[in-house]
Each structure stands twice: as C-alpha cells, then as structure tokens.
Amino acid sequence: MQNAEREAFAGFLTSLCAEYQKHNQIDPAYYERYNVKRGLRNADGTGVMAGVTQIGNVMGYYLQDGERVPAPGKLVYRGIDVEELVDGFVGEDRFGFEETAYLLLFGQLPTREQLAAFQQLLTDNHTLPHMFTEDMIIKAPSPDVMNKLARSVLALYSYDDNPDDMSLPNQLRQAIQLIARVPVIVAHAFAVKRHYYDDESLYLHRPQPGLSVAENFLYSVRHDNQFTQQEARLLDLCLVLHAEHGGGNNSAFACRVLSSSGTDIYSSIAAAVGSLKGPRHGGANKKVMEMFGYIEEGVKDWKDDDEIKDFLGRLLRKEAGDRSGLIYGMGHAIYTLSDPRAVILKKFARQLAQTKGMEDEFQLYEAVERLTPEVLLSVKGESKVVCANVDLFSGMVYKMMGIPQELYTPLFAVARIVGWCAHRIEEVYQPGNRIIRPAYKAVAPMRTFVPLNQR
Numbered sequence: 001m002q003n004a005e006r007e008a009f010a011g012f013l014t015s016l017c018a019e020y021q022k023h024n025q026i027d028p029a030y031y032e033r034y035n036v037k038r039g040l041r042n043a044d045g046t047g048v049m050a051g052v053t054q055i056g057n058v059m060g061y062y063l064q065d066g067e068r069v070p071a072p073g074k075l076v077y078r079g080i081d082v083e084e085l086v087d088g089f090v091g092e093d094r095f096g097f098e099e100t101a102y103l104l105l106f107g108q109l110p111t112r113e114q115l116a117a118f119q120q121l122l123t124d125n126h127t128l129p130h131m132f133t134e135d136m137i138i139k140a141p142s143p144d145v146m147n148k149l150a151r152s153v154l155a156l157y158s159y160d161d162n163p164d165d166m167s168l169p170n171q172l173r174q175a176i177q178l179i180a181r182v183p184v185i186v187a188h189a190f191a192v193k194r195h196y197y198d199d200e201s202l203y204l205h206r207p208q209p210g211l212s213v214a215e216n217f218l219y220s221v222r223h224d225n226q227f228t229q230q231e232a233r234l235l236d237l238c239l240v241l242h243a244e245h246g247g248g249n250n251s252a253f254a255c256r257v258l259s260s261s262g263t264d265i266y267s268s269i270a271a272a273v274g275s276l277k278g279p280r281h282g283g284a285n286k287k288v289m290e291m292f293g294y295i296e297e298g299v300k301d302w303k304d305d306d307e308i309k310d311f312l313g314r315l316l317r318k319e320a321g322d323r324s325g326l327i328y329g330m331g332h333a334i335y336t337l338s339d340p341r342a343v344i345l346k347k348f349a350r351q352l353a354q355t356k357g358m359e360d361e362f363q364l365y366e367a368v369e370r371l372t373p374e375v376l377l378s379v380k381g382e383s384k385v386v387c388a389n390v391d392l393f394s395g396m397v398y399k400m401m402g403i404p405q406e407l408y409t410p411l412f413a414v415a416r417i418v419g420w421c422a423h424r425i426e427e428v429y430q431p432g433n434r435i436i437r438p439a440y441k442a443v444a445p446m447r448t449f450v451p452l453n454q455r
C-alpha cells in the first residue's frame with residue numbers, strides 16, 4: 001500500500017469505527033433484566049453447569065446456605081489430588097508428565113509396562129510428517145509461537161490420511177500423535193521465529209528417543225542441547241501442573257464446543273490453542289513478565305508497600321502497564337484462597353531465587369500477591385477473595401531456568417494438549433452429549449428495510 005492509500009484507509013477506518021460505536025452499544029443493565037449468565041456465570045460467581053466430566057475437578061470454595069465460602073484450592077486429575085500425584089512421582093525420583101498424560105487420557109494410572117509402552121508410543125509418533133517443517137513452519141513464519149502452533153495443528157489435518165474418522169481408535173491415534181508432536185512444533189516454530197524475526201541462526205534439533213517430554217523440550221530449544229537433570233525435573237513438574245483444569249476452563253470448553261459439532265480433532269485443538277493464547281487465560285504467564293517489567297521500572301523502592309500499592313492502583317485504573325486494567329497472575333474464576341499450582345510453583349521460585357541471587361525480585365512478586373486484594377478493594381470495590389494463580393510464579397520459574405518468554409504460553413500448550421484431547425474424546429464419546437448451543441437474548445428492535453436511494 002502506498003502512503004496516500006494507507007492514509008485514506010486509516011481515515012475510512014476512523015469513520016467506520018464511529019459508525020460502529022453509534023449503532024452498537026448494549027446497555028449492561030440488560031444482563032440483569034434478562035437474567036443473562038454473563039460469562040456463563042451465575043449471579044454468585046459460580047459457573048453455569050454445562051457438562052459432566054470424569055477428567056478433572058477444580059475446587060476453590062464450598063457452598064453453605066447458598067453462599068460461596070472461600071476454601072484452599074484443590075486440583076484433582078481423574079480422582080487423584082494433584083499434590084498427591086506430584087509427591088508420588090517426585091518421591092519415586094521419576095518424570096511424571098507421561099504418566100499424567102496416560103492417567104488423564106485413559107482414566108487409570110499405568111502399570112510399569114503400560115507406562116513404558118506409552119512412552120515408546122510417544123517417541124514413535126513425534127516425527128512430523130515429511131516436509132511439514134519446511135512447508136508449514138519455515139515457509140510461513142509467525143512472530144508468535146502460539147499463532148504458529150494453532151496454524152500447524154490445523155495444517156496437520158491435510159497430512160492425515162484419515163482426518164474425519166470419529167472412531168475411538170482413530171481419535172486416540174490422533175490424540176497421541178498430537179501430544180507427541182506439539183512440543184516439536186513449538187520448538188521448531190520458536191527456532192524459526194528467532195531466525196526470521198530476531199536475526200538468529202536457524203537450528204532445528206530433532207527430539208531424541210529415550211528422553212522424557214521435558215528433557216526433549218530443553219534439548220530441542222537450546223542451541224547447545226544442554227540441560228541439567230534438575231532443570232528437566234522442574235520443567236516436568238510444571239508440565240504436570242498445567243496438564244488439565246476441568247471442562248469449564250476457556251480452552252477446554254472451546255475444544256468441547258467445537259468437538260460437540262462433530263468436527264475433526266485438528267479444528268478443535270487449534271481453537272483451544274487460540275483460546276489459551278488469550279492474556280486472561282494462558283497468555284497471562286507472558287503478560288506477568290511484561291507487567292513486572294513495568295512495576296520494576298515504575299516502583300523505585302521495591303520494599304515500600306505504599307509505592308507498590310500506588311502502582312498497582314495505576315494498573316487497575318488503566319494508567320500504567322498495558323492499560324488493560326488487569327493485574328496479571330492474580331485472580332481466578334474458581335480459586336479463592338489459593339491455587340494449588342501457584343503454591344507449589346512459588347516454593348520452587350523461592351528456592352531458585354535464592355540460588356540465582358534474585359531474592360529482591362521474588363519479594364516483589366510476593367508483595368504483588370499480598371497487596372493486590374487490598375488494591376482491588378480500594379480501587380474497584382471488588383471484595384471477592386483473590387489469590388495468585390498459576391501464571392504468577394510459572395513465568396518466574398521459567399525465567400530463572402533461562403527459558404525465553406516467547407515459550408511460556410507455548411509450554412502451557414505442550415502440557416494442556418493432554419487435557420484438551422481427553423476432553424475432546426469425552427465430548428465425542430459420552431452418550432447424552434448434545435451440540436453445545438446456548439442462547440443470546442436479542443435486544444435490537446425490528447425495523448423495515450430502506451431502499452438504497454432513500455437512506
């Protein structure tokens with residue numbers, strides 16, 4: 001586009017925006033008047049019950065006389081408390097992600113033989129189709145790894161000989177291939193992004209047989225392939241903690257909505273990736289780092305609570321940061337007193353901060369966690385109990401492990417692909433599931449068509 005054309009287009013866009021704004025205001029009072037479940041939430045903030053699942057359970061409060069009573073958070077995979085699951089494999093000095101994937105997909109902890117066979121299956125399936133990297137990742141790079149991942153997942157449809165077969169063997173075959181391939185796509189998309197957008201050399205490392213998903217990820221994204229066992233174990237733990245979060249979280253629900261129409265797995269998972277990218281969902285881990293950049297710059301004395309509160313108030317009033325009005329890493333749709341994942345990650349963040357000499361930064365994170373509820377109350381009058389969510393400390397852990405920021409949300413996807421696949425298969429196979437189709441109250445008045453020469 002030439003300069004003059006660009007200016008004309010910008011001018012036209014401004015007038016189109018004005019036109020849009022003139023005719024598209026919806027009075028928020030309608031939500032109450034028509035009892036609309038804003039964000040599919042009941043008036044007390046609990047989620048509208050939209051389905052039945054055996055895969056994961058998220059608990060953050062209990063109901064007493066119809067009131068929500070805040071409680072410490074619990075996350076359960078297939079009936080097993082995640083804290084117990086983590087203690088189990090960490091205590092036995094093993095990687096846990098593959099075992100967690102097996103549990104989430106099939107509903108049972110694997111035996112030693114089943115686990116070995118499943119690990120082998122993942123290894124056998126991580127190779128991308130012939131020329132996929134060249135044609136789908138290198139030729140059409142993206143500055144955003146999540147965007148590239150969504151497009152790549154969708155593109156896998158055309159490399160699949162049997163993409164629309166909804167039989168269980170075919171769905172499981174596709175799910176296992178996706179779980180095995182998503183880390184490879186992320187690693188390659190990241191390498192290509194660095195090459196085309198950051199002027200770095202291009203290196204593509206193939207995953208190695210015999211390594212866990214966490215080891216292979218570190219092996220693939222690092223130029224020199226080097227990583228320590230301690231790093232791999234910590235990344236493995238992060239993957240386990242991010243693998244699943246019930247049927248109602250935005251990305252799993254997006255996946256279930258698409259799956260309920262009977263569409264293919266690639267379309268459903270690509271939608272979930274797109275959802276997870278959002279800054280109010282998985283994209284918050286990257287936003288947390290950006291926000292701390294603003295806080296670290298804007299707050300002179302990191303030990304001065306009043307100065308921190310003042311800056312948090314400016315974030316909420318959209319006067320600072322990315323002007324979204326959000327304090328990233330804080331708040332949750334279900335958790336109130338605590339997010340169990342944040343509790344675990346905070347412990348590791350504290351330990352790592354001590355070894356890396358980053359205690360001051362860790363204390364600043366803790367101050368934001370401690371002061372946000374007070375600031376939310378004073379600025380927005382929001383008295384709901386809010387806690388740090390998983391995204392507050394995951395980024396700090398990744399940063400101290402030397403993992404680049406562009407990979408934070410993609411790493412979430414590397415783990416959550418398991419939950420998405422489990423939810424997809426449940427959505428497709430449970431008898432009684434129907435196409436998901438909620439209603440929208442239409443509030444535009446009827447009017448008659450006006451011929452073009454009379455407008």
Ligand SMILES: CC(=O)SCCNC(=O)CCNC(=O)[C@H](O)C(C)(C)COP(=O)(O)OP(=O)(O)OC[C@H]1O[C@@H](n2cnc3c(N)ncnc32)[C@H](O)[C@@H]1OP(=O)(O)O
Pocket residue numbers: 039045279280281282284316325326327328329330331332333334382384386389390391
């Ligand atoms: C993996 C994950 O998805 S974890 C969540 C990651 N997201 C973030 O960290 C972004 C910051 N947090 C938020 O935006 C919210 O807390 C969410 C999206 C996580 C949950 O949203 P909701 O379920 O609507 O939260 P809740 O019912 O507690 O919100 C009540 C009010 O407090 C506001 N609020 C809650 N948390 C925050 C926050 N961190 N910053 C600013 N305002 C907040 C909400 O916007 C809402 O205001 P509104 O009534 O004007 O719309």
Ligand SMILES: O=C([O-])CC(=O)C(=O)O
Pocket residue numbers: 058244245248249250281333334389390
């Ligand atoms: O459950 C939610 O709303 C979001 C979340 O924490 C997750 O998906 O991990």
